[in-house]
Structures are given as structure tokens and as C-alpha cells.
Amino acid sequence: MTYVIHTRDELAGVTKRAVTRAVVMTMGALHEGHRQLMREARRRGDEVIVTIFVNPLQFGPNEDFDKYPRTLEADIEACRAEGVDVVFAPARDEVYPGGPPSITMNAGPLGEILEGASRPGHFAGMLTVVHKLLMLTRPDLAFFGEKDFQQLALIRRMAVDLELGVEIVGVPTVREPDGLAMSSRNRYLSPDERQAALALSRALREGATHTEAEAALTAARKILADEPGVRVDYLALTGADLGAPAAGPARLLVAARVGATRLIDNVPLTLEKAA
CATH class of the missing domain: 3.40.50.620 (HUPs)
Incomplete structure (x- = not known):
């Protein structure tokens, strides 16, 4: 009960x-x-x-x-x-x-x-x-x-x-089948905005394939820059505790506006080299 x-x-x-x-x-x-x-x-x-x-x-x-x-x-x-x-x-x-x-x-x-x-x-x-x-x-x-x-x-x-x-x-973050991180704010997105929002998870996934900090950020930035419907607030790479990134566990984080809706997402990754 x-x-x-x-x-x-x-x-x-x-x-x-x-x-x-x-x-x-x-x-x-x-x-x-x-x-x-x-x-x-x-x-x-x-x-x-x-x-x-x-x-x-x-x-x-x-x-x-x-x-x-x-x-x-x-x-x-x-x-x-x-x-x-x-x-x-x-x-x-x-x-x-x-x-x-x-x-x-x-x-x-x-x-x-x-x-x-x-x-x-x-x-x-x-x-x-x-x-x-x-x-x-x-x-x-x-x-x-x-x-x-x-x-x-x-x-x-x-x-x-x-x-x-x-x-x-x-x-761990739960995602829609297409990769979008589940959020109560997703319901604000129009169909076109929702499609554009997929750039966030796509950028993070691509960034997480790299083991060097700048390469991870560069790969993620490129995908976000190619999606005109996304206005990036920040894209950041940090340590697992949100401190300075170092070799080992890290986090790639993004916040952006899609239409009037502000979305955030992040993924873990492992760095072999911090910078």
C-alpha cells in the first residue's frame, strides 16, 4: 500500500x-x-x-x-x-x-x-x-x-x-531510445526542437570516445556547432568530482537551449592524458 x-x-x-x-x-x-x-x-x-x-x-x-x-x-x-x-x-x-x-x-x-x-x-x-x-x-x-x-x-x-x-x-542517466536524456522539460520541445536536441547526447557520445581532453572537447564542439537549433551555454570537461581533469575518470558536461527550453546532459569518460 x-x-x-x-x-x-x-x-x-x-x-x-x-x-x-x-x-x-x-x-x-x-x-x-x-x-x-x-x-x-x-x-x-x-x-x-x-x-x-x-x-x-x-x-x-x-x-x-x-x-x-x-x-x-x-x-x-x-x-x-x-x-x-x-x-x-x-x-x-x-x-x-x-x-x-x-x-x-x-x-x-x-x-x-x-x-x-x-x-x-x-x-x-x-x-x-x-x-x-x-x-x-x-x-x-x-x-x-x-x-x-x-x-x-x-x-x-x-x-x-x-x-x-x-x-x-x-x-546512471536514463535515456530515450534515440539517446536524449530523460527530463521533465523534454515535453516543452516541439518535434523539430526535439530532433535538434539529439545533438547534445550525440556530441557527448563522440567526445567520450577520446582519451585526451582537448580531443574530446573538440569532437563534441564540432557536433554542437553543426546544429543551428542548439545554443550552447557551456561545454566542459572536468574530473569525476568536478575538479580539474586529470588522467583517469572524468565527466563531459553540456548545457544548451533548444528553442526556449534549457537542457543539460553529461557522460563519464576516461582520460589517458588531461591536456
Whole structure:
């Protein structure tokens, strides 16, 4: 049975004790990528909680908070199908009972690059709500997708630096059959825009075939430059922890606008030579 609850008091009343609790945090509009997170949580946890909350703190003034898709009934059905124990779908006043918090998380230097440079304040808002939801749900395990790789890295850092006592588990990106990374924002794309958006995953795949940093970036840039429907925000090669790339595991990351929709994606690769 899946309990659907909306308040802190209800959450305290339905969660069990002396079990391995796993949480999946979402903003709703659930797709196969979210369902894969639920399956991993179900595989490792005795009790699975999915949170559904569109967090206003992580949207900038010109971003899509008001039009972000809200599909709660369909989301609940997806959670039931995956055997989720508890869906926690609070209202804004339940998460921020005193209005916008006067104290928020500081994402530090790692939060100022890539997405942080393009979306000032985004990571402070994201980390604030993640911290609050971790405190409310008290999980042993929390599952996040690798598609939002910088987000995952920051949450891992927060969990370690603040001694939160939770294991942050990254789950590989789930893709459409044509390679497009699954995202709630994909529904904004027109058919032509969706076709153009395939250049992101195609560029990353090509870049990941190279073992030298500049060759990987050059190969990816060429594919992106050949697609006029894609406006690149950034293409970056980093270490696996988002630091400077070095020989060994690395990440190739991209953000771009296709029409009015901003998309992100990334792939792992292995470098033999950093530069």
C-alpha cells in the first residue's frame, strides 16, 4: 500500500522504525528516469519514500517555476506501480512555514561554476530544500540521478561536510531510445526542437570516445556547432568530482537551449592524458 501524505505530522505517523529507509526526491512530472531511481531505492531499502515538491527557491526570476509541469495524480500512480511506501507531497507552506527562509545553504566554490554560473542562487535553493527534506524524512539512503551531475556532487559534499549520516547514491542517466536524456522539460520541445536536441547526447557520445581532453572537447564542439537549433551555454570537461581533469575518470558536461527550453546532459569518460 502507498500512503499519500501532505504534512509533517502525517509523515511522522506513517514512517517505520528500525528499517533501512530510502528516499527519492523529485519535483514531480515523473518519467522513466524517476522510476529507475525508485527501483534502485526499492532494491536497497526496506521503506521507500518519494517526495514531490516544486521548490521555488531553486528557480531564478526568469525561469519556468510557474509553468513547470505539475502532474500529481499521474505521479502518485507511477509511485504505486513501483511499490513506493510513502509519497510525501507537501504544500509550499509546509516546507517553508515561515515563508522564504532567512538562512539557506551556501554551495561554496563548486556551486559557482557551470550551472551555478548560469543560474545564480540555484544551488543554494536546491541544497536548502534537500537538507530540509533529509531532516524531515531521515533516510539512510538518498537516490539522485547522474543527469544532474553537479547537483549530485554538491549533495554528496553537503552530506559529508555537515555529517548528515546519509548515503547519497547516484543512479546512471536514463535515456530515450534515440539517446536524449530523460527530463521533465523534454515535453516543452516541439518535434523539430526535439530532433535538434539529439545533438547534445550525440556530441557527448563522440567526445567520450577520446582519451585526451582537448580531443574530446573538440569532437563534441564540432557536433554542437553543426546544429543551428542548439545554443550552447557551456561545454566542459572536468574530473569525476568536478575538479580539474586529470588522467583517469572524468565527466563531459553540456548545457544548451533548444528553442526556449534549457537542457543539460553529461557522460563519464576516461582520460589517458588531461591536456
